[in-house]
Amino acid sequence: MTITHDLLVWFSKSFGLFYLMGLSLIVVIYAYWPANQKPFNAAAQAILHDDDDKPYRG
Amino acid sequence: MVAELTKNERQGALVILLALAVTGLAMAAGGRGDPFGVHGALVLVVSIAGIFAVIGGYYAPEPSPDRLDSYYDTPTKFGIIAAMVWAVVGMAVGDWVAWLLAYPEWTFDAAWASFGRLRPVHTSGVIFGFGGNALIATSFYVMQRTSRARLPDQLTPWFVLFGYNLFCVIAATGYLMGVTQSKEYAEPEWYADIWLVIVWVVYFVLYLRTLNRRKEPHIYVSNWYYLAFILVVAMLHIVNNLAVPISWGSAKSYSLFSGVQDAMTEWWYGHNAVAFFLTSGFLGMMYYYMPKRAGRPIYSYRMSIISFWGITFFYMWAGSHHLHYTALPQWVQSLGMTFSVMLLVPSWVSAGNALMTLNGAWHKVRDDAVLRFMMVAAVFYGLSTFEGSFMAIRPVNALSHYTDWTVGHVHAGALGWVAMITFGAIYASVPWLWKRNGMYSAKLVEAHFWLALAGTIIYVFAMWNSGIIQGLMWRTYNESGTLAYSFVDSLVAMHPYYIARAVGGVFFLLGAIIGFYNIWMTIRTASQDETAHNTADHPVTEPAVGVPALQPGE
Structure with a gap:
């Protein structure tokens, strides 16, 4: 099968469009999902106070 | 080290070293007088030196199990x-090559000293040598801290670092001997490329192994950027x-x-x-070292995630803007142009996020040249x-392409953003790694900062001027419709402008x-008394926990 220009344009205007839109939507939903705020803020704070500077050993 | x-x-x-020595020997034998053979001999010599180093320390006592109580930072130091x-x-x-452009006769009639051979030594030296080593070193540091896990073993990080520097x-x-495959920023030939693939896959797996050992439920965003860089x-x-x-020879x-x-x-x-x-790699660096140094969390963690995916998925399509007005189909050029313009959104979100992180810490930016390196880096990243x-917009590119404007743009990014954030991160980590109270001389950090900033500005302004003059001269026609210059x-x-650039x-x-x-x-310099506590050089501890400094207007 040869990939023609028309085929590529059709593919990018159908699959490409929804793939990028869908992806953006998923990323925004993930970033703003209320349950995710706690781990996000914890992670942002955590790097500031690793006072002992030691790996965890369990 | 052994x-x-x-x-x-x-x-x-x-x-590993024996296998490498045998490979080097085979290359030297097969390559004979070809530069391939010279590189074989180089690999052989380096591996034998390595074998002697390992044998020299072979009977040293084994490291104590207590080592697992601390992060493994020797590779980062190296x-x-x-x-x-x-x-x-x-x-x-x-x-040197900047002066060569101003005075092209300075090549001593030697092939190795020609612009075409020296220029990739510069580009690979700063991008891969300086930038790559800084990325690998800081990524080892950051992935251990943010995962609260030590590197899984002691050998792999050394393999990555030595292997990478061998590359x-x-x-x-090779460039000096005239070895090049003539692809910009990918000049090394096939055998060096294969070696880099091996080293790089080991690096990637090492990163995943460390993350796999993590004791933090969430993977801190710096790791996302570093991982995207590696993958x-x-x-x-x-x-x-x-x-x-x-x-084969x-x-x-x-x-x-x-x-x-092609x-x-x-x-x-x-x-x-x-x-x-x-x-991506340097954003990973920034998202760790800047909050750490400023003593404030990222302004918006959510935005760092959104811009991560924006950068990752938009950049992939932007490359064709390097080929405007060429044989490349018009629609591919338009695609690259569109994605390049869209890229401004996640890029400015990142730059804005960095600068907003400094809100409430501007007094530190004023007093601390290390943090100022990082601040200027974020500004140049935005610019x-x-x-x-x-x-990347096609008609703008008609003026800028093939001119020094492109060179100016690249250096605004490379000097202003990449080098500045790297120097900031290195100055921040050196006292942490070697357990010092601060850098040997804060005045010298200050001097470095102003020299770097002045150099960047001289460089970039020289190239903007030269590039636009060049572009305009190439497109000026006289009354008879032929080129004026x-x-x-x-x-x-x-x-x-070439002289000004070289001075910068x-x-x-x-x-x-x-x-x-x-x-x-x-x-x-031996560590001074810990009582001489220098707050600027330590991560903020108790007082600032959970209590961000007041914002203006609060």
């Missing part, structure tokens, strides 16, 4: 010093370097691609090298990404040399 390896790891190191050595070498050669040395020495650079490197050598190979496909593959690689090597999106006319017009480069290089001296003296 003393830090366990018995098994010492044996592993010997096996990587930082390697980065600074490459910075000085790469920038010195860069300034850099093979690349640079995508592997993809780019493998695809762009697909080639067939003319024989020759350095020369031919690319699998030809014509416009050009597109090369710039898909080239622009994503900017995106994932020079942006360069705006300029890049602008220059010859190419040599434009060359004469650029001469003063001297400033930047001097800064790097001072930085290297300062780092060296910090390492050599």
Whole structure:
């Protein structure tokens, strides 16, 4: 099968469009999902106070 | 260093070095007089030196199990010093070729001293030698801290660092001998490329193994950026370097691609090298060291995630803007242009996020040159990404392409963003790593900062002027409809700017040399009394926990 220009344009205007839109939507939903705020803020704070500077050993 | 390896790891190191020595010997034998043979001899000599080093420390007592109570930072220390050595070498050669452009007769009639051979020594030296070592070193540091896990073993990080630097040395020495596959930023030939794939895959797996041991439920965003850097650079490197050598004993190979496909593959690689090597990796660095140094969490963690995916998925399509007005189909050019313009959004979100993080810490930016390096880096990141999106617009590109404007743009990013954030991160980590109260001399950090900033500004303004004059001269017609200026006319017009650019480069290089001296003296100077507590050089502890400083207007 040869990939023609028309085929590529059709593919990018159908699959490409929804793939990028869908992806953006998923990323925004993930970033703003209320349950995710706690781990996000914890992670942002955590790097500031690793006072002992030691790996965890369990 | 060998003393830090366990018995098994010492044996592993010997096996690897022996295999490498045999490979080097085979290359030297098969290559004979070809540069391939010279590189074989180089590999052989380096491996034998390594074997002697391991044997020399082979019977040292094994490291105590207590080592597992601390992070493994010796590779990071080595990587930082390697980065600074490459910075000085790469920038010195860069300034050398800058003078060569102003005075082209300074080549001593020697092939190795021609612009075409020295220029890739500069670009690979600063991008891969300086930038790459800094990224690997800081990524080891950051992934351990943010995962609260020690590196899984002691041998792999050394394999990555030594292997990577061997690649850099093979690349640079090859250029001087005339070995190149003529792909910008991917000049090393097939055998060096295969070696880099091996090293890079080991690096990627090492990162995943460390993350797999993490004790933090959430993977901190810096790791996302570092991982994207490692993963995508592997993809780019493998695809762009697909080639067939003319024989097993020759350095020369031919690319699998030809014509416009070759050009597109090369710039898909080239622009994503900017995106994932020079942006993603350094954003990972910034998202760790800047909050840490400022003592404030990222302004918006959510935005750092959104811009991560924006950068990752938009950059992939932007490469074709390097091929405007070429044989590349118009629609592919338009695609690259559109994605380049869209890229401004996640780029400015990142730059804004960085600057907003500093809100409430501006007094620290004023007093602390290390944090100021990072602040200026974020500003130049914002400026360069705006300029890049602008220059990718086809009619703008008609003026800017093939001119020094492009060179100015690249250096606004490379000097202003990449080098500044790296120097900031290195100055922040050196006292942490070597357990010092601060850098040997805060005044020298200050001097480095102003030299670097002055150098960048001189450089970029010289190239903006020269580039736009060049672009305008090339497109000026006289009444009879022919070109008003010859190419040599434009060359004469650029001469003063070339001198100015080389002077700017001297400033930047001097800064790097001072930085290297300062780092060296910090390492050599014994730790002072801990009572001389310098808050600027320590991560903020108790007082600031959960209580951000007041914002203006609060």
